[in-house]
Amino acid sequence: MKSLKIKRLNENAILPERASAGAAGMDLHACIPSPVTIAPRELVRIPTGLAIALPDENMVALIFARSGLGIKHGVSLSNAVGVIDSDYxxxxxxxxxxxxxxxYTIEPNERIAQMVLMPVLNLPLEETDDLGETERGAGGFGSTGR
Structure with missing residues (x-):
């Protein structure tokens, strides 16, 4: 059975955990010695104190915002989705x-994001002049309606 190897880089780091049996993501915690206040329009980088080794090169760990931080406080990931490659x-x-x-103030050990493990399809590229036709075609950005 494959497993996700996790290394604590800081003795105060909290291992990721699922909040419920059906949760897709594992919560990541802030590994900070004291509170960090994020002013409006400010960007910060919060350490987790953790490093991981994915079980094979066909996996990725995706980091997503926690919905409560975004909806209640306007705090979200600065790059929408974080990508942790298998060789990082x-x-x-x-x-x-x-x-x-x-x-908004991030407290030590606060849950700040969630990590979802996903397979990656490493397909060979095939350059072509013909992509085939579909009903939608090249329509994008609202072309299918509201």
Whole structure:
């Protein structure tokens, strides 16, 4: 059976955990010694104190925002989705931005993001002049209606 190897880089780091049996993501916690306040329109990088080794090269760990931080406080990931490649062995840090109107303070050990493990399809590329036809064609950005 494959497993996700996790290394604590800081003795205070909290291992990722699923909040419920059906949760797709594992919560990542802020590994910070003291609170960090994010002012409106400010970007910060929050360490988790963890590094991982995915079980094979056909996997990726995707980092997503926690919905509560975004909806309640306007705090989201600075790059929408974080991508942890299978060959990365450094610390997982979470880039957060405050798009709300009020400062928000991240507390030590607060759950700041969620990590979802996914397979990756490493398909060969085939350059072509003909992609074939579909009913939709090249329509994009609202072309299918509201």
């Amino acid at each position: 062995r450094g610390e997982i840090c979470v880039g957060l931005c405050n798009v709300g109107g009020e400062p």
